[in-house]
Amino acid sequence: MRSLLFNLFFYGFTGLLTPVAWLVAKLGSRAALQRLIRFWGETVIAAVRVILDSRIELRGLENLPEGGSWLLVCKHQSELDAVLLASMLPHSGAVAMQELENYPLFGPILHKLGLVLVPISGARANRTAQVVQGAQRVLAEGRPMVIFPEGALMSLGARERYRKGIGHMYQAMDTPAVLVASSLGVIWPRREWAKHPHSTAAIEVLEPIPPGMELEAFMAEVETRIEVATMALIREHAKGAVLATAEDRHARGAANED
Secondary structure (H helix, E strand, O other), rough: OOHHHHHHHHHHHHHHHHHHHHHEEEEEHHHHHHHHHHHHHHHHHHHHHHHOOOEEEOOOHOOOOOOOOOEEOOOOOHHHHHHHHHOOOOOOOOEOOOOOOOOEEEEEEHHHHHHHHEEOOOOOOHHHHHHHHHHHHHHHHHOEEEOOOOOOOOOOOOOOOOOHHHHHHHHOOOOOEEEEEEEEHHHOOOOOOOOOOEEEEEEEEOOOEOOOHHHHHHHHHHHHHHHHHHHHHHHHHOOOHHHHHHHHHHHHHHHHHO
């Protein structure tokens, strides 16, 4: 029942707020739209706490740089990732599918937020170049740039080889890379209608990697640190069959990379 109530609230609230966001995007400032995005994120997080009776712990926030431009490299295993980022960093840049421009109301919102729009079709090399150029624009505006290193929403415990695009961004922008591990999929599993009430989860902001690392060393450091920290959080918060399935996914992902 809690899962059903949460879904009804989430989709209803998001649906009601989307036309408002479109209107602000058309007539208002980027700052006004960012405040609305923060309000959306904070309200949904409150609903997780009240309706689902679940808790999200934020760890390592002292590792977030104050102001300026930096790269935020996040494990992406739940729709809650985007909600939490909206509540914490609504001014950040991120990559979005260019095809979303064709959805009703979405185009003006995406452009006003200054997101990096990249088509899902086409050669990967071209997409990487577009992402790097877009990230350079975001950082030139004094905003952090969010990137999900596997380039996809992953099931709890799943892993794939991290894409080198994040390494090219890191080198091209000569900026610190802040790493984020997560167990949010314990509460809200990837693309699943059913949520897990009475659960706990956490995100952990790890110590930043300073600029200047060689590409291969950087990629190995990012993947190892995020995956180790993420699995530690999953083992802390997941229980029973959920944990066993996550462990199995992780083991199979690691074997596929070898």
